[in-house]
Amino acid sequence: MNTLKIDKLTKTYANGVKAMQNISLEIGNGIFGLLGPNGAGKSTLMRTIAGLQQPDSGQIIFNGADVVAEPVLIKQHLGYLPQDFGVYPKVSAYDLLEHLAVLKGITSAKERKEQILALLEKTNLYAHRNKAVSSYSGGMRQRFGVAQALLGNPHIIIVDEPTAGLDPEERNRFNNLLSEIGEQVIIILSTHLVEDVHNLCTQMAIINKGSLLAYGEPDTFINQLEGRIWSQTIDRADLPTFREQYQVISVQLHAGRQSIHVYAENEPGNGFALRQPDLEDVYFAQLYHTK
């Protein structure tokens, strides 16, 4: 079992933005979901874990080793799939993996070949191994991203919004791949997609404005909202009035009309019906429900 212990991390950028404020988490094997709106601080946290930037204060202990003091101790065991993988050169997937494997320090040519072929198989790219990565579809590029992240058999894998821009079938395929890998290692998945977190993650955290709002099991959060989420469909013009009277946590379009979800510990009356909470309600309640 791998363990990652994050203790009281803080980071304020030179422009005054507080991107991490006292973040503490404990993460074990499995897929850990990191949810938060744009600018919440997800990428800052992940880059810090990956040893690509230093926090102002706080500790990161990976399998007992202090990786803020010595980032190399996590880099050896880390696979990273950044939000934007950057340039896709006109070289074949096989050759690019070979190049990256050398950079990762896999010195034996035989071992490189075995790993690369196994990873191409695993990510379903074997048949396309001799095609240029630049000619790949979005889904294939993301799976290539996973293949390169898995080089060197990492114990911790960080993936930053991996399914952005993928169609539903590609996203499904990608998620299945992550879920298969997640049994043996720590995967930290940053995403805007609440549904992906519900489908994939055993543990999750919600962060906003650099602060940790909640952290635990998705189903536990959902159970805590049982009996407290109410909904109804309203006319658009009435929304401001509802916002004044209730703790509106989300507004969604439903068949062209607006469906609102409100948080209330007692039955609000006025046409509201109790609804079975889902993880999206958890997310919005954490972000917008004033406790």
Ligand SMILES: Nc1ncnc2c1ncn2[C@@H]1O[C@H](COP(=O)(O)OP(=O)(O)OP(=O)(O)O)[C@@H](O)[C@H]1O
């Ligand atoms: N190098 C930097 N210098 C100054 N401010 C920064 C820097 N990097 C990020 N920020 C700011 O810090 C905050 C957190 O950014 P971060 O990229 O960590 O958020 P995020 O949750 O990953 O957002 P997104 O989902 O948009 O990638 C934002 O307000 C961002 O503008």
